[in-house]
Amino acid sequence: MKEVSMSGSRSYKFIFIAAVLLPAVLLGMLFAFRVSAAPNDSLPPLSSETGSLTVTFVSDDGTAVPNAEIQLVKVADFSVSDGKGVYRSAAEFASLHINYADMSTDRSIETANKVYRLVQSRKIHTDSAKTDTNGKARFTGLKSGMYEVFLGHRMDYNGKTYYFDPYLIAVPEAVLDSDGSVIHWKYQxxxxxxxxNMKEKADKPTPVPPPIQKKPTHTVSRITRVKTGDKGNPVPWICLIAAAAAGIVCMTKRKPR
Incomplete structure (x- = not known):
């Protein structure tokens, strides 16, 4: 009967243990890398500063529209608690049961139209300002919250009738860095x-997406929770694990000399 030396047995035992532990260690390193690469999603605190909002109304050819009546109404208060944004609907809009945590573009448009209809039906008080010769209307002294902007009435200008759809906007706005983390609040x-341009007058506005800010540094009109993600690439680590496992398997199949 062929005898197997203890040293050979120890070698195979070591190889077996390495085959089991090495992939686990490498996977642990991969996990640690991915966790450490995730940015902090905590929101910065709000200051006591009040905000402002400047609305610029221009025609379809880019010409400023003066004397347009812009309406503004506060829909919800906004605060930051333990690094998270918290919205609380104003009493006038509590019946709408707005879910601010699920405010996609489509949902924002839908919500803005609901708020608009409620304002019209219940004659809810709004602030108003008329655009100047540059098409600008300015609102100041705004406390942190979600606001809705809409046109008081359709505007006749240069032989055309203009309007824009109601939309939601947050004051202050969250200024983001390149990875989506909030770096500070913009109060202006x-x-x-x-x-x-309306070819035929209509009583009910047709929803269109609100304007989108561009990167690299941009602002968003609402913020409930900042989503952050890991940008680490796991492919090199997976390849390394596979290569290590394959090498160990080949070593175990070699016959002892």
């Missing part, structure tokens, strides 16, 4: 609603 909001 700027909005340029998309105007539409």
């Amino acid at each position: 909001g700027i909005a340029v609603p998309k105007s539409q």
Whole structure:
């Protein structure tokens, strides 16, 4: 009967243990790398500063529309608690049961139209300002919250009738860095609603997406929770694990000399 030396047995035992532990260690390193690469999603605290909002109304050819009546109404209060944004609907809009945590573009448009209809049906008080010769209307002294902007009435200008759809905007706005983390709050909001030329007057506005800010540093009109993600690439680690496992398997199959 062929005898197997103890040293050979120890070698195979070591190889077997390495085959089991090495992939686990490498996977642990991969997990640690991915966790450490995730940015902090905590929101910065709000200051006591009040905000402002400048709305610029221009025609479809880019011409400023003066004397347009812009309406503004506060829909919800906004605060930051333990690094998370918290919205609380104003009493006038509590019946709408707005879910601010699920405010996609489509949902934002839908909510803005619901708020608009409620304002009209219940004659809810709004602030108003008329655009100047540059098409600008400015609102100041705004406390942190979600606001709705809409046109008081359709505007006749240069032989055309213009309007824009109601939309939601947050004051202050969250300024993001390249990975989507909030770096600070911007209390001076700027909005340029998309105007539409009405060929036929309609009583009910047709929803259109609100204007989108561009990167690299941009602002968003609402913030409930900042989503952060890991940008680490796991492919090199997976390849390394596979290569290590394959090498160990080949070593175990070699016959002892």
